[in-house]
Amino acid sequence: MHKFLKMCAAATFLATVSSPILPTVESFAAAKGSKVILLTVSEECSYCSIHQTAFKEEAAKLGLDIEVKITNFDPAEQASQVDQAIGQKPDAIVLWAADASAIVPSLRKIKNAGIPLVLTNSMPDQKYEKYWDVFTGPNDTGNGESAAKAMEQGFKERGIESGDVFVIVGQPGTPPQIQRLDGFSKTLEANKSPIKIAGSQPGNWDQTKATEAASSLFTQYGDKIKGVYAQADNMLAGVIVAAQRANIDPAKLVLVGSNCSIEGITAIEAGTQYASVLQSPIDDGQYAAKAVADVLDGKMGEKTRYLPHEVITKANVKDCYAAAGKK
Numbered sequence: 001m002h003k004f005l006k007m008c009a010a011a012t013f014l015a016t017v018s019s020p021i022l023p024t025v026e027s028f029a030a031a032k033g034s035k036v037i038l039l040t041v042s043e044e045c046s047y048c049s050i051h052q053t054a055f056k057e058e059a060a061k062l063g064l065d066i067e068v069k070i071t072n073f074d075p076a077e078q079a080s081q082v083d084q085a086i087g088q089k090p091d092a093i094v095l096w097a098a099d100a101s102a103i104v105p106s107l108r109k110i111k112n113a114g115i116p117l118v119l120t121n122s123m124p125d126q127k128y129e130k131y132w133d134v135f136t137g138p139n140d141t142g143n144g145e146s147a148a149k150a151m152e153q154g155f156k157e158r159g160i161e162s163g164d165v166f167v168i169v170g171q172p173g174t175p176p177q178i179q180r181l182d183g184f185s186k187t188l189e190a191n192k193s194p195i196k197i198a199g200s201q202p203g204n205w206d207q208t209k210a211t212e213a214a215s216s217l218f219t220q221y222g223d224k225i226k227g228v229y230a231q232a233d234n235m236l237a238g239v240i241v242a243a244q245r246a247n248i249d250p251a252k253l254v255l256v257g258s259n260c261s262i263e264g265i266t267a268i269e270a271g272t273q274y275a276s277v278l279q280s281p282i283d284d285g286q287y288a289a290k291a292v293a294d295v296l297d298g299k300m301g302e303k304t305r306y307l308p309h310e311v312i313t314k315a316n317v318k319d320c321y322a323a324a325g326k327k
Contacts (some may be wrong), residue, residue, distance in 0.1 A: 031296040032063035034091035039069050039081055040120075041096050045205045046234065047259055047281045048096075050325075051121065054285030055094070062293040068327075073171050073204075075102035083105040092116040094294050100124045100175045107131035114294045120288035122175035129303070133295050136287035138279050139306040140176045144183025147229050147256050150275035150311045151184075152193055154227065154254035162194030163226030165254075166217045168203040168210050168239060170231045177202075180231045180258065190289045198224065203235040207263075210238030227254035233264030233276055240272050260312055260320035268317045278310040280323035 001007040038055060042048040052068065059066045069085065071077040078098045085093055086109060093115055097103040103124055110117045111131045118233055129135070151165065167184065170177040181200070198221050203210030210230060218225065225248075230236035236257035243250040250272040257264045258277040267273035287305055294301050312320050321327065 029058070030091070033065060034296050035065045035067070035088075036092045036292055036296075037067045037069060037085045037088065037090045039071075039078065039085060039093065039095045041071060041073050041078075041098050041122075042205075043070055044072065045143055046261060047232070049207075050281035051096075051285040054282040055289050056285075057122075058110075058286040058289035059293075062289060063195040064289070064293060071098055073098045073174065074172075075099035078103065079106050082109060083313045085113050086110060086113045086115065087181060090115065092118065092296055094118045094288050094292050097122045097124055097175060098179055099173045101173070104128055106130075115290070118288055118292045118295060121284055123304075124175060124178075134291040134303055135299070135303065135309060136291045136305040137284055138176070139309055140179035141183040142306070143176075143258055143277050143279065143309045144180035144185075145187045146183075146274075146277045146309045146311050147180070147258060148184045148187035148191075148193075150226055150256045150313070151188075151195060151229060151254055152191065152278070153311070153313075154256065154274040157193060158252075158254060160226050160254070162196075164196050164198040164221060164224045165227040165229060166198050166214075166221065166225060167200035168213055168217075168228065168230040168235050169200055170203065170205045170235070172202050172204075178229060182250055186228055186302070203230065203232075203238060205232055205235065207234045207238040207241075210235035213239075214239040214242035215245065218242055218248060223248075225253065227256065227274075229256045230258070232259050233257035233260075233261040233267070233273075236273060236276075237263040237267065240267060260323040262324040262326060264312075265317055265320050265324050265326060268312065268320075271314070274313065276312045276320065278312050278320060278323065279307055282323060282325075285308055 098111045117132045119135045201213035240250045259279045264276040
């Protein structure tokens with residue numbers, strides 16, 4: 001039986017005895033020594049790798065016993081890994097969903113197995129929130145909203161009254177890809193913005209693929225393009241390369257990224273990138289480790305724990321330094 005279930009059974013028993021004194025939260029402390037399986041998506045993207053390292057380091061401080069299973073954004077493989085994890089009967093599971101829709105049956109399985117579940121980084125549709133205990137990570141819709149506001153701010157500062165932009169999205173089907181695009185496009189629409197989205201292509205969170213996607217879109221739309229929103233700074237680095245190859249000065253475009261990675265910081269300081277949206281992979285990993293420890297310790301807290309999504313420009317770029325490990 002899982003430690004969490006033992007904890008709940010003890011609580012039920014104590015609640016039925018005659019003594020009016022209920023146990024304190026501290027009496028249920030179960031996190032230390034608990035077996036936790038982290039199901040994550042990749043080690044190839046730098047953000048994912050930093051998130052995993054931060055999670056494991058924070059979990060070690062909290063006394064958790066961690067096992068990691070990795071899939072390269074493969075929903076079918078992740079479903080198989082969930083089945084394996086359930087069979088191992090861990091005390092809790094921490095899951096970074098590879099696909100917003102495909103993960104739902106697996107969430108049901110974890111719930112039915114009675115294993116506490118913390119979702120990290122990527123939130124499926126909130127109508128399924130009964131299947132998880134806590135979500136920690138970015139508000140990806142809010143992230144997209146901040147990116148749209150940054151784009152509008154950049155157009156205003158550059159004296160561009162109207163124009164087209166294109167979007168380089170992440171891995172199709174992943175919650176951040178869906179929700180960031182939704183937040184970005186709906187904010188422009190709600191503001192009746194003169195900025196129009198001409199098109200989009202996936203960069204799959206990869207700089208090389210983003211370069212190829214941006215090259216195609218620059219060829220298609222040419223000088224109609226006044227700005228680009230890439231859903232991650234490493235992909236925006238690919239957009240900058242593509243612009244330069246097309247003899248377009250990236251400093252004259254309004255380029256907005258996300259995540260505050262080292263690529264974004266460097267480009268913002270160089271003047272080739274206008275803005276990013278703060279999202280720290282270190283905080284992301286640490287939030288998840290703390291949340292699963294709280295769940296195992298029986299501590300009640302917020303079910304949804306979002307990271308901040310501050311707009312970052314050259315004026316406040318130092319706010320990104322900690323997120324990227326820059327001093």
